[in-house]
Amino acid sequence: MYIMITIGYNFYMEQSHGLCYFFISFNLNSCDPKMNLTKKTILLVEDDIRLSDLVKEYLEKQDYVITVEHHGDEAVERILKEQPDLVILDLMLPGKDGLSVCRDVRASYTGPILILTAREDDMDQVAGLELGADDYVKKPVEPRVLLARIRALFRRTAAAEAVAANDTELKTKLSFGGLSVDYKSRNVTLDNEPVDLSTTEFDLLWLMASQSGEILDREFIYQQVKGIEYDGIDRSIDVAISRLRKKLHDNSEHPFRIKTVWGSGYLFVEDAWS
Numbered sequence: 297m298y299i300m301i302t303i304g305y306n307f308y309m310e311q312s313h314g315l316c317y318f319f320i321s322f323n324l325n326s327c328d329p330k331m332n333l334t335k336k337t338i339l340l341v342e343d344d345i346r347l348s349d350l351v352k353e354y355l356e357k358q359d360y361v362i363t364v365e366h367h368g369d370e371a372v373e374r375i376l377k378e379q380p381d382l383v384i385l386d387l388m389l390p391g392k393d394g395l396s397v398c399r400d401v402r403a404s405y406t407g408p409i410l411i412l413t414a415r416e417d418d419m420d421q422v423a424g425l426e427l428g429a430d431d432y433v434k435k436p437v438e439p440r441v442l443l444a445r446i447r448a449l450f451r452r453t454a455a456a457e458a459v460a461a462n463d464t465e466l467k468t469k470l471s472f473g474g475l476s477v478d479y480k481s482r483n484v485t486l487d488n489e490p491v492d493l494s495t496t497e498f499d500l501l502w503l504m505a506s507q508s509g510e511i512l513d514r515e516f517i518y519q520q521v522k523g524i525e526y527d528g529i530d531r532s533i534d535v536a537i538s539r540l541r542k543k544l545h546d547n548s549e550h551p552f553r554i555k556t557v558w559g560s561g562y563l564f565v566e567d568a569w570s
Contacts, residue, residue: 319527339380341371354439369435375401388415402428408449425535441451448523473569504564513561
């Protein structure tokens with residue numbers, strides 16, 4: 297195999313619309329097209345052209361294939377048609393806002409969605425997670441932080457694929473009364489009716505159902521589902537639990553299927569699904 301290596305030297309110290317650069321990087325690029333087949337694809341939906349160029353340039357140096365869309369209404373069609381491995385989605389977009397984009401694609405797009413926005417309102421974070429986003433990062437964000445979140449989402453995806461590939465060794469179907477969870481197909485049914493779940497919701501349900509009868513604390517759940525250490529502040533797991541309860545017909549005020557054990561964590565009740 298013939299490989300050409302190009303070494304490029306870049307030095308940045310710049311802040312532009314929420315992205316801070318201060319690093320030295322070296323690029324290794326192969327001219328062999330076969331080496332690009334395993335690269336992860338990311339669709340960046342961001343209307344700030346300067347910022348999208350900076351993010352694209354940085355992530356391409358990390359060996360990702362980046363495409364960019366500046367309009368929300370066109371982003372929906374592209375996400376559903378291209379099915380990228382991951383979507384980075386801004387909230388304030390022309391044509392259609394990011395929350396609407398997330399809502400419109402979530403049922404048919406199974407990849408992770410990472411919201412990146414300058415909005416400070418926590419309600420936007422809650423709304424994004426409620427609509428099926430898998431993670432939420434506020435601007436300004438350091439490139440290394442953004443990269444760490446992306447890698448964590450891809451680790452979760454890889455773990456799911458590993459389980460599906462080894463279904464002869466690992467149990468990939470769980471049933472509790474009227475609830476059925478299939479890890480290989482990532483399908484969930486309740487009383488023979490399909491339940492649409494986001495990536496985070498499914499991973500959370502599988503984690504809890506596979507350890508039914510055990511109390512799982514927030515720190516453990518966060519690390520297992522998101523792949524990073526819990527920062528003590530993020531409430532995305534609590535939001536996902538709330539969404540799961542609603543979709544699984546649990547009682548939001550007095551849950552009996554996914555219980556909150558105050559001061560300890562959450563409990564999946566295995567005999568509450570008849």
